[in-house]
Amino acid sequence: MKVISRLIQWGRVKSPWILHFNTGACNACDIEIIAALTPRYDLERFGIVLKGTPRHADILLCSGPVTRQIECRLKRIYEQMPKPKFVVAVGTCACSGGVFDGCYNVKSGIDAVIPVSAYIPGCPAGPKAIIDGIVKLLESVDKQDKGT
Amino acid sequence: MSQEEKIQQVLEEKFPYLRAALIIKRQRRIFLDVAQESFQEVFDFARKTAGFSILCTITGMDEGEKFAVIYHLAREDGIVLNLRLRIGRDFPLIKTISAYFPAADIYERELEDLLGIKVEGLAEGPHYPLPDNWPKGEYPLRKDWHNNLAAGREEAKDA
Numbered sequence: 001m002k003v004i005s006r007l008i009q010w011g012r013v014k015s016p017w018i019l020h021f022n023t024g025a026c027n028a029c030d031i032e033i034i035a036a037l038t039p040r041y042d043l044e045r046f047g048i049v050l051k052g053t054p055r056h057a058d059i060l061l062c063s064g065p066v067t068r069q070i071e072c073r074l075k076r077i078y079e080q081m082p083k084p085k086f087v088v089a090v091g092t093c094a095c096s097g098g099v100f101d102g103c104y105n106v107k108s109g110i111d112a113v114i115p116v117s118a119y120i121p122g123c124p125a126g127p128k129a130i131i132d133g134i135v136k137l138l139e140s141v142d143k144q145d146k147g148t
Numbered sequence: 149m150s151q152e153e154k155i156q157q158v159l160e161e162k163f164p165y166l167r168a169a170l171i172i173k174r175q176r177r178i179f180l181d182v183a184q185e186s187f188q189e190v191f192d193f194a195r196k197t198a199g200f201s202i203l204c205t206i207t208g209m210d211e212g213e214k215f216a217v218i219y220h221l222a223r224e225d226g227i228v229l230n231l232r233l234r235i236g237r238d239f240p241l242i243k244t245i246s247a248y249f250p251a252a253d254i255y256e257r258e259l260e261d262l263l264g265i266k267v268e269g270l271a272e273g274p275h276y277p278l279p280d281n282w283p284k285g286e287y288p289l290r291k292d293w294h295n296n297l298a299a300g301r302e303e304a305k306d307a
Contacts, residue, residue, distance in 0.1 A: 067279075068278075068281070068282070069279040069280075102295060104288035104293075104295055105277075105278065105279070105288075
């Protein structure tokens with residue numbers, strides 16, 4: 001059993017599948033995420049595949065401050081992801097609401113709605129920062145499970 | 149005589165009360181202040197006869213004492229006529245122009261949602277652009293509106 005669970009853990013850490021979701025961003029962080037996935041910076045060498053549905057995803061890559069309209073949809077998408085799941089907030093707006101915190105149509109950063117595992121600041125967050133953040137997340141997940 | 153001045157002449161002949169209210173700001177931009185009573189006839193004339201057949205957008209402004217609604221009408225050659233309509237703050241009510249420009253209902257819904265200017269004749273519809281659970285009576289783009297809605301972080305203490 002231990003071997004199988006270690007195998008599954010190895011699969012999860014070495015090849016996490018992501019879902020990208022824009023919760024009201026200006027799209028700069030989305031462009032940087034896509035740029036990080038394309039061959040120049042190449043997140044895909046970590047086994048990361050961009051999926052189209054939360055049911056296939058391990059990591060939810062969120063950009064943008066949460067607007068009041070998208071809040072319930074974001075919650076629903078988070079609940080549709082199977083466990084173990086992680087959320088990465090990309091960009092300053094996703095981390096804390098950024099310049100839009102306090103606006104009439106903005107709730108706040110993403111952690112006001114769902115629990116966030118990693119924060120990647122920047123406006124927009126550069127591809128190198130995105131790679132750094134995701135690698136740190138994967139390393140901490142690996143360490144956590146080796147510890148337990 | 150430039151095109152803008154020709155339009156100015158035609159409008160001032162037809163509506164003598166517009167003489168002081170029409171300003172040619174710069175090339176291709178004409179600003180015109182109208183009262184609510186005369187809005188319909190000036191609008192119809194501009195739309196049908198003067199050739200301003202394109203509605204660019206409708207701007208709503210909170211000018212302190214009054215609300216201003218600016219209808220940006222354009223012609224094929226690029227001249228934009230900005231019709232400014234000032235309405236009182238206490239009972240802001242205007243008529244819809246979506247019978248002439250069907251796309252105007254989007255701009256009028258924005259006026260209703262964000263400034264609280266009631267538009268008579270607008271079809272029933274959802275909030276736009278505010279979310280569906282937005283509290284009634286809160287008009288965010290008014291200058292005296294304060295953001296009393298709960299900030300995101302306090303609500304998320306147990307998340």
